[in-house]
Amino acid sequence: MTEPIDGAAPLRVTALHDRHAALGASFTDFGGWSMPVRYTSDLAEHHAVRTAAGLFDISHMAQFVVTGEEREAFLAYALAFDPTKLALSKAKYTMILAPTGGIIDDLIVTRNADDQFLIVANAGNRDAVRTALADRIEGFNAQVTETDAALIAVQGPRAQEILEATTSLVHDDALAMGHTLDSLPYYTAMGMRFGGGAVLVSRTGYTGEDGFELSVDAADACALWDAVRAAGEPFGLVPAGLAARDTLRLEAGMPLYGHELSLDIVPAQAGLGRVVPLKTKEADFVGRSALASVVASDAPVLVALVADGRRAGRAGYAVLSVDGEQVGEITSGALSPTLGHPVAMAFVAPSASEPGTELFIDVRGNRIPATVTTLPFYKRNAK
Known part of the structure; x- marks a missing residue:
């Protein structure tokens, strides 16, 4: 635990906290956990994931x-x-x-x-x-x-090469569930062996790049982190913090709870109606009966916005019509490091949600022109 601030509950720390401190990380409170927000530069860490690979501690999940x-x-x-x-x-x-x-x-x-x-x-x-x-x-x-298992993510176009070069992370037929790293499809997992323990390796991520998430016993987390870092150094792997993770997921159009998702939002409003199997699932899951009629015709819907220039809309900024009427609010926004222009997600009135609709973002009293587009903003090249 880290020390409490102003009488608040002490922040929890992951098994890798000392590794982050030794690397000079800056920390932030994220969901009650002391997590590295950056090690060196947000932009450098972001670009490393897009061009080579980044190493993330996501053990707070x-x-x-x-x-x-x-x-x-x-x-x-x-x-x-x-x-x-x-x-x-x-x-x-x-x-x-x-x-x-x-x-x-x-x-x-x-x-x-x-x-x-x-x-x-x-x-x-x-x-x-x-x-x-x-x-x-x-x-x-x-x-x-x-469980108290740690979670480590390796994300980027060279992620597979890095895990294959991690010599202490080895294939085990008894754990692999019929897969190898090379054959492992997206949203599929396999077991591997690290030291004396098993590691669940999933081809999943939150960056829009190829990559893997490794669930490992907390006692082995530091050794695995060190092994992956050593193997990844020749490939350009860098430790990456929450700031880069946020701009990466925004470019990929991935929602963040508390921004695009909440108890006040139903899946269809966030463009995720397809995730909920209302037509195919027979079981009466909690929330199903409400979904059939809960969304009003004028309920805000999530859209993607792109703008010119360098001034980005941030969460909470108003979205305006061409007539100056507020039609929505930004949920996430940033100057895209990859694309070089501002991008944002926002909930707006359905009447303002069609791709191509011209709107404005109120950036501290300045009206910045923005256009509704489709997600994701960034899509990696397939293998």
Whole structure:
């Protein structure tokens, strides 16, 4: 734990905290955790991920293991997805909804063994997700166990080469679930061996680049971090903090809870109606009944905005029509390091949501012209 500030609860630290401090990281409070916001330069770390690779500590995220004979029935009720359609080693982006249809959190669920699932939730929603799962498991022969495993992400076009060069991270047929790093598809996981323990390696990420997320026992986290750093140095790998992670995910059009997602937003408003299987899933999951009628015709919807110049709209800035009427609000915005111009996501009135619509962003009293476009702003070249 780090020291409390002004009487607040002490911040939690990950198993890698001392590694970050030794690298000279600047820290910030993120979801109650002391996390590295940058090591050297936001821009340098961002560009490294786009051109080579970045190494992230994402151990602040919550991990829950679901087991028991009725694990699938429980998940079908508790979450907005159909676990029976998730094959061994496959991962799925989904959500846990409130009875009102609002979003408690967005999640990644992986069938990481024949008899269990792994749920990864956002750090700031750890307590809310834990409580919702505990409430919803009543009556099911299933168990939810929160783990203290660390999570390390290697993201960028050279990520696979770096993991293949990490000599202490080795293939093990008994853990691999039929995959190799080279054959591993997107949103699929495999087990590997590191030292005496197992590591779950998932081809997932939050940057818009190819990459992997490694779930490892907290006791082995520092050794794995050091091994990946050493292997990645010749490839241009750099440690990267939350600031770069935020601009990377924004360019990739990926939502951030508390900005694009919240209890006041239903999936369809955020352009994520496809994630919720209303037409295909038979189970009556929590929130389903509300989704059929909860969205009013004038409810704000999420759009992408691009602008010229260098002045970017930030979260909370007003979005105006050509007549000067406020039609929405920015949820995330930045000067895109990759594209060189401002980009933003915003909730606006449906009447202002069509691609090509000309709007303005109120940047500290200055009206900056912006145009509605489609997400993502940036898309990597496929392999």
